[in-house]
Amino acid sequence: MxxxxxxxxxxxxxxxxxxxxxxxxxxxxxxxxxxxxxxxxxxxxxxxxxxxxxxxxxxxxxxxxxxxxxxxxxxxxxxxxxxxxxxxxxxxxxxxxxxxxxxxxxxxxxxxxxxxxxxxxxxxxxxxxxxxxxxxxxxxxxQQRALSGESRVTSPIGAAESAVKINPVDTNIVIAGSNGPGGGQKMHRSTDGGVTWNEILLPLGGTCCDPTVDWSADGSLAYASTLGSCGAGGCSVWVYRSDDGGASWNGLENATPGDPRRELTNGGSDKEFLHVDQSATSPYKDNVYLTWHDSNVLKFSVSSNDGNSWSTQAFSSLTADRGIGSDITTDAAGNIYYIWPTTSSRRIKFVKSTNGGVSFGPISEIAVTQASFIFPLPSINVREAFVYAAADTDRSNGLYAGSVYAAWTDNTNADSSTPSANHGRIQVGYSRDGGNSWSVTTPHETADSNSVDRWHPWLAVGVDGTVHVVFYDTRRDPSRTSVDLFYSFSTDGAQSWSAPQQVTTVISPSLEDSFEFGDYNGLDVVLDSLIAVYTDNRHEGGGTSDSPDVYAIGIPVSGGGECGNNTAEPGEGCDGTDLRGQTCGDFGCSGGSLACLPDCSAVDTSACTGCPICDNNGVCDPGEDCNTCPGDCVSGSTSGAICGNGVCEIGNGEDCLSCSADCNGRTGGRPSNRYCCGDGAGPNPMTCTDAVCTDNGASCTTTPVTGGSFCCGDATCDEGEDCSNCALDCGGGLEVCGNGADDDCDLLVDCADPDCIGGTEVCGNGQDDDCNGQIDCDDSVCSALPACLCAPVGDSCTVNSDCCGNKCRGPSGNKSCK
Known part of the structure; x- marks a missing residue:
């Protein structure tokens, strides 16, 4: 224009x-x-x-x-x-x-x-x-908008367990699934952002429960899965597709007339969950992934043709690796993280695939839990609180880009059969290195852990990298039998959390019902739209009888701030005229003026004058970057341009035709919509200066960049950069204790850094979090915990309670833990 x-x-x-x-x-x-x-x-x-x-x-x-x-x-x-x-x-x-x-x-x-x-x-x-x-x-x-954000999704009464997804292109369109009301899984659709809802039935009938939904990257296709054909032998896993925004669910009939669903199993299956890779930079974009278990053996299936056909594989059948309540997420590069809690070994585990689910690496551990996979609480003492995983990744270009997150419920102590003796809490694990190491934090207060229970979390990561979590919280009921939905967020990669905010206006009592609150709730965030769905037991007529329903609530997005209001809020580098007090002098320049980038991520120094640009001193100084001073700011290997390294290297001849993995482009469709980023090839050639070449996190440079290299000076601490080779981008962060890295660029690492002294020991993560020279069970903070008192497999024992797995087997006098 x-x-x-x-x-x-x-x-x-x-x-x-x-x-x-x-x-x-x-x-x-x-x-x-x-x-x-x-x-x-x-x-x-x-x-x-x-x-x-x-x-x-x-x-x-x-x-x-x-x-x-x-x-x-x-x-x-x-x-x-x-x-x-x-x-x-x-x-x-x-x-x-x-x-x-x-x-x-x-x-x-x-x-x-x-x-x-x-x-x-x-x-x-x-x-x-x-x-x-x-x-x-x-x-x-x-505030007024938040207080009026609740809406009843299901009617009549009798619904629980829900999942929700916002259309990634049109946030007015929201789809959800619920167990009930009545028999079977019900689908729901809103065209006004979750204010009002219509119920839609899945075709052919025979559905049961465990709803899960997601969208394709462009929002044109929606997917839903359910358990179906349930009998004494268990249930089958079924998948449906909608080609009209969730208004109907017969899209797969386009490939198989008369057959609107895909039946992935023939019984014995449970607790499925679905995920679509929506990342524009993923080579597996729009792959659909599904997880479930057969007799607690975790299963995985992938479709690369819009849900029409599926390939399936199983993971370990060892008792210690079996689990229930798994989730799948993908990062910007398309790596798959398959995360689950075990049913017997009190662990949160995961496997990772780097090839679109063709194969997975070895099973690894995220954390040790106090709880088994279920435990009773006063507010859910029949169905019992379920330990499941809710996972997501940071696909932004922010400081914590690439981080993997998982949330789950845990007990603060060893499980008891007495509900009041258990105390539920939420845990969030995060990894900055693709799952090689993990840290665990708590997204709520801990001083009240003996009087307040938290459980049923769901987690989602926003486009700005803010981590959002919702969960049930009993703080308004001294008896711990009623719950509200609470919300917390983190703008520093789950290292610290906001004070939890109550988002429901009416408390939900526990029910004299075998299903109570169900097994899980749902949460999704797209742009500035954050919506949660949850089981709500309020009685709309003001009476006291049971009234279980699924409700939805829009939550004002916190954390990343409101870009464009001229106030630099948490998560923003600046905002309009609010530059956080920075001047051109902070970047080594003698004059000129700063401006804030349109996305509020950082300041723009292009209007500064007298800057020490490219003094070729071997250090990427303020005001220099990989385009203005490649001699100081380009680092890495010397193997030449490599297609697939995430950088559209125009200076090395890459374009959307020769390297579509790195260079944005559209070579089909309406001619007026076609474009090709890169070295002058294809329809409507574009250079790096055009915004479409850096949309969706893409990187683009006109300076010849060697393959495997990184670009210092772009305000992002990229993979391969650290304090030793790019303090300009990687400095100023917070020290992550225990990861072996100098995160804040003060030349001090982990316990040698005063920032780590006096921390809180996180039991079971293999790190000396409080820097007292003792790790996990060797630390007095952890030594009295049941996980530290029990014996591992193979050790001698007398009774079941001696063993971590609660199994002591063998002849008298020669028993061992199994």
Missing amino acids: KPIHLPMAALVICMALATPLFAQTIDSSRGIDVRVDYPSLVEIGPWDDRNYSLTQEDLDVLADNEKELSDPVPAFFRVLMRRNNPDMLREGPAQYPRSALQIFQQMYGGYLIDGNVYTKINRVDGKYVVDMATGTDTDTFY
Whole structure:
């Protein structure tokens, strides 16, 4: 789109008749790009202060006839929609979906102007103008919005266990599954962001339970799985596909007329869960993965043709490796992490695949648990709290990109058959090195662990790397028998957590029911939309009888901050005019001005002057990067360009044709939508300066870069970079104690770093967390725990309780742990 220029008189936009209720002052000095005529943006939609974060490069993604499109959404949101949907039309009168306004309202609530949110607009002389008489300050607005966010998904009563996924392109469309109401699994669809829901039945009937759902990367296909044909011999695993956004579930009939489902097993199966690789940088993008167990032997299946056909394999059948409650996640490179709790050895384990599930590496351990796979609590004393895994990865370009996360319920002590003697807590494990090592933290208070139970967590990672967790919490009931849903987040890779926030307004009592709250809840986050589904036992009529239902609630996204409000919040490097006090001098420059990048991740130093750019001193200094000073900032091997290293190396002749794995491009479809990043090849060649070449985390450089190298100075601590070779990118972080690395670049590692002294020992992770020279069971903090008092397999024993596996076998006087 060409720059839009209007007379300076447009700085103040007024309604006809000069009523002050519609006066808006647009201050161009608040914008981050002097090339942009910010007042002119009212020509293409109502004003919103988040427009100040737009650059000319952002405006270039808009259509040439943008001013002719009468969609009442502001310019910044149009840019956001087009960046997240490159296939959007660029010609004609109807380029944006009819739901664009609803999506904007769901994500942001209204138009942000000078710290207030406005929800009403008027049309004057063909332009939309915000009604300034209806504003609410942001704190009050979002508090009110959160308190009214609960919605009942199922009706009539009798539903529990739920899963939810937001369409990755249109956040108004949400799908969910539930056990019940009535017999069988029910599907649900919302077209207004989870406010209202419609129930949809899976075709052919015979379904049971354990719902799980997901979307393809472009949101055009939805997948659901259920247990079905259940009998005395167990259940089968079935998979369905929707080609119409969850309105129906017969999409697989396109390949097999009359057969809308795929039956992966013939009985004896349980607790399946589904995941789709949505990463644009994954060679296995849109692969569909499924996990379940047959008699506690973990199984895995993959489909690479939109769910039409599947290949299956099994993992270890050793007793110590068997489990229930597994989950699958993938990282930006397409690596698969298959995570589960064991049923007998009190471990959280995982396997990893680097080839799309063709094969997996050895079984490895994440953590030791106090709990077995189930244990009773006062609030769930019949069904019992279920230890299951909820996993996700950080696919952002942030400081903790590539991190793998898993959440589970644990006991603070050894299991007891008396519910009140157990104390539930949530644990979150994270790995920064692809699963080679793990750390474990607790996303809530711990001082009240004897009086408050937490259980049934679900975890999701946002596009900015913020880690979100929801869980049940009994703090409002001294008897520990009723629960609310609580939410916590982390902006530093799960090292520390926000104070948990209550998100339900009505407490849910325990039920005199064999199923109680079911086995799990669900959570999903797309862009700024965070939605949870959960079993809710409130009685809507105010009575006291049992009323189990599935509810949904939209949670205002926390952690990464609201980019565009000119306030640098937690998780943001800057925001608009708020640069966190930084100046060009902080980057070794003598003058000029800083600006904030449009995504609020870091400052832009391009307008600084007198900078020591490329002094070839062998150090990547502030102001230098791999493009402006390759001699100082490009490091790595010398083997030449390598397709598949994640960098579109234009300087080495790569393009979307010769190296589609690294270089973005679209060579098919409508000619006007085609483009090819790289060295001048293909339709509509693009260079690194075009935003489409760096969309979805892609890297692009015009400087010849040797294969396997990394780019220092890009504000990202890439794989291969550390404090020794790129302190510019890797410094300033927090020391991760026990990983053998100098994370904060102070030349001190682990226990030699004062930051690690006085920490809390995490029992069972193989690290000296408190730096007292003692690890795990050798540490007095852990030595009294049951896991440290019991004997491993092979040791002599007298009774079952002597053994970690609770099995003491053999002739009298010569028994050993099995």
